[in-house]
Amino acid sequence: MTIIEPEETPISVGVLLFIPYRHMEQRILVAVTTGGYDISLAQARLFQRLDRNGSRLTDLARAAQVSKQAAGFLIDDLEAGGYVERVPDPTDRRARLIRITxxxxxxxxxxxxxxxxxxxxxxxxxxxxxxxxxxxxxxxxxxxxxxxxxx
Missing domain, CATH: 1.10.287 (Helix Hairpins)
Known part of the structure; x- marks a missing residue:
């Protein structure tokens, strides 16, 4: 079902928040890629959610609202580019943390x-x-x- 808003309906606050965010995101991505760093928008969106002390993949996936598999794929690429590394989690031997290099x-x-x-x-x-x-x-x-x- 499509909802048609009356012409006088103002732009939603959500859209008004999103437009400046998208502008900043694009400017930053251009600066990063112009600086010689090969990072995609999807990788950048995950990368920006990394905790400075490291993050577990499941936490990153939840924060970025992507599947664990998608997050894993993006982290694999970031790791291959030398932007992140996987290290043992000091609080749980079975787990790994993703840290910024x-x-x-x-x-x-x-x-x-x-x-x-x-x-x-x-x-x-x-x-x-x-x-x-x-x-x-x-x-x-x-x-x-x-x-x-x-x-």
Whole structure:
């Protein structure tokens, strides 16, 4: 069943949140690939969810909302590129953690430079106070929407 919204219906808040995110995501991916790092959008979306101390594959798959098999495939490619490594989990001998390698940290550094550039552009447009307010509001919404926090 297709639902047709009346013409005067405003764009949903979800879409309004997604559009700037997509813009930033594309800018960061271009910066990373231009910097010589061969990472796909799907790999980047999984990579950005890695915990700094390492993550289990099942946790990554859940956070990225992909199957464990899809996450495993993407991690295999990231590992082959030298961006991540699998190491024993010190809390469970049977489990493995996926950790960012030094090459992966180089990617993070490139991504952060571009992220800060985009955020500075947004702040120039919105002003410092409105940007701070936006951040606080989004952090508040994160508390009830972040799949990584178990919600």
């Amino acid at each position: 030094p090459r992966g940290r180089d990617v993070v550094a490139v991504a952060l430079v571009e992220q800060r550039r985009v955020e500075a552009e947004w702040e120039a447009r919105l002003g410092s106070q409105r940007m701070t307010d936006l951040r606080h509001m989004l952090e508040e919404l994160k508390e009830i929407t972040d799949v990584q926090s178990g919600e």
